[in-house]
Amino acid sequence: MNPLWDYFWPVFGFAVLVGLLGGLMGFRRRRGWIFAAAALLALAGAGLWHGPLGAADRFANVVETSAKRTLTDWEMTQVQGRLHHGPLTRHLMLTGPADDFQRSQLVIILNQLPGVSRATWSNSAGIPLIAEAAIAATLGFLIGLLLAYLAELRRRYNAEWKW
Numbered sequence: 001m002n003p004l005w006d007y008f009w010p011v012f013g014f015a016v017l018v019g020l021l022g023g024l025m026g027f028r029r030r031r032g033w034i035f036a037a038a039a040l041l042a043l044a045g046a047g048l049w050h051g052p053l054g055a056a057d058r059f060a061n062v063v064e065t066s067a068k069r070t071l072t073d074w075e076m077t078q079v080q081g082r083l084h085h086g087p088l089t090r091h092l093m094l095t096g097p098a099d100d101f102q103r104s105q106l107v108i109i110l111n112q113l114p115g116v117s118r119a120t121w122s123n124s125a126g127i128p129l130i131a132e133a134a135i136a137a138t139l140g141f142l143i144g145l146l147l148a149y150l151a152e153l154r155r156r157y158n159a160e161w162k163w
Helices: 003-029 032-050 055-073 100-111 129-159
Strands: 080-083 091-095 118-120
Touching: 003 032, 003 055, 003 129, 032 055, 032 129, 055 080, 055 100, 055 129, 091 100, 100 118
Parallel strands: 091 118
Antiparallel strands: 080 091
């Protein structure tokens, strides 16, 4: 499967669930702190998934192994491709001996790997992966909150009718 799917889907799904449950409780009790606590829980879940649960390390291993396999297939075994660490990003840094043509073509080839935002020969960082996970968690939380709001509207609408 795609390493991005494996990394972001659990974060997004957890945040949707937290947003839905927090929204259902918050809209019924009309307490603002419930929404804030649910949002913090969604972000904390993203942080736990990234670090202590090891998703970032698994993501880096899959992408770097894929880059090594691709470089081996193209018989460029002296070139190494590693993700930028400190903080971990999806930026693939290439090192090793290659001429100008090989450098340009390897960038094009390795840019197409799943999970790589860009491949370059320079040591420049991109957006940290934990920040991307927080964005996915925030988006998932908002979608869950929207679903909870729609469920609450339906409940209130149905409560108006007294048969």
